[in-house]
Amino acid sequence: MKKLFKAIAVAALVGAAYLPSAHAVPVGLELVLLVDVSGSVDSTEFGLQKTGYVNAFNSAAVQNAILGSQLGAIAVTFVEWSGNNQQSQRVGWSMINSVASAQSFATAINNSTRAFTGRTAIQDAMIFGSGLFGNNGYEGLRLVMDVSGDGADNDTSGCNTIANARCGRDIALAAGVNAINGLPILGESGLLSYYQSNVQGGAGAFTLAANSFSDFSAAVERKLVTEITNKTPEPGSLALVGLALAGLVGMRRRRRRNS
Template structure:
């Protein structure tokens, strides 16, 4: 299904999204709304955080990812960097990519965002914040996806102020009809991919991709974006061919 405004330039799409009345969802829908929810907790060093930023930006610029976005139609992309749930996430608002054109602005924002998140591994906080973006009144999408990346399990600790739990965030995703996929870096936590498969991902066609070290993250995030962005019929054909 193609968005009703697929003939408009990317800037026009962005204006349509931002200018929609707060009480109405009747406006045009994008083909895909995708939020990258990136781990910025204390287990991620500053060097690893910067590496993640560069890898995601490079993936958004990659020709095969741009081809996938062209195939998808009109794609709205956003990002949140999450960490301790007692502090705000770093959110990068919606950027609309029309037929593969317009992703450079988001790539530049991601690679140049200074780090302001640290602390506990509150995956639920990151997922909930991504869902808040998808629930914005101006957002309407045929498909909604959250791409969660992380290197640890949810922090469970006593004597903390109230934070959003991972089960609550996952339940909200399922209620909203959002697909939650994951990319795990499991060099320090054996079985992390299984944990994410059982406790994080949700929705139709949800999947986990696992890498054992940060050196493999760049290639994996590119493959993951292609799989998420392509229309489901095309992605299925690609999986069968492999």
């Protein structure tokens, strides 16, 4: 019961932060990028993951999606997360409404350093991310969080006595986030279905997987275009990811350090 009251209190505080300021800049989308840097992500994989985001915001596909989106502008922030007390905004809220501003955001990600290397607390990452929308200087038509990671939640918090992302997802949605989309990096058995059941949530939400860290760059570009244009992928295209997963499970198991 005490845990329940604590979760309700967290939701109330997060919800209160959603009141827009009088001088907020209107944008079509406010987007929080939540990036897993837990211990299972080694230095090479971290580099591939970060490069994926850099390449995406430097790509014509993402830039054109932004320019052609509602109001022709988005506000985005880049957050790294690991254990239940490990979340950090590595690049603060930035407005992207031109090729130059997209490139500047990509450069800021590239220049950032790794914040953590601990356990995996997806629930706390989502609660932290949902609190970033309030008083950020922007008022978006949609509030979206994008969660990428290579493993299931393995760290408990005040939100839940069980290490499961669902509690954090539900708090974020109750507080006003419109959609939470998943970008699992496959290798751990059952990770795709875990993200679909425990991370993905809200109207039009979806999960789009990367087969490996080497495939992350292409996956994140496609995912960002989908989020920015607000066009949910066709179910058939996501089913192809499931077929890829079936082949990978027998070939590769993700190591889980610090678990």
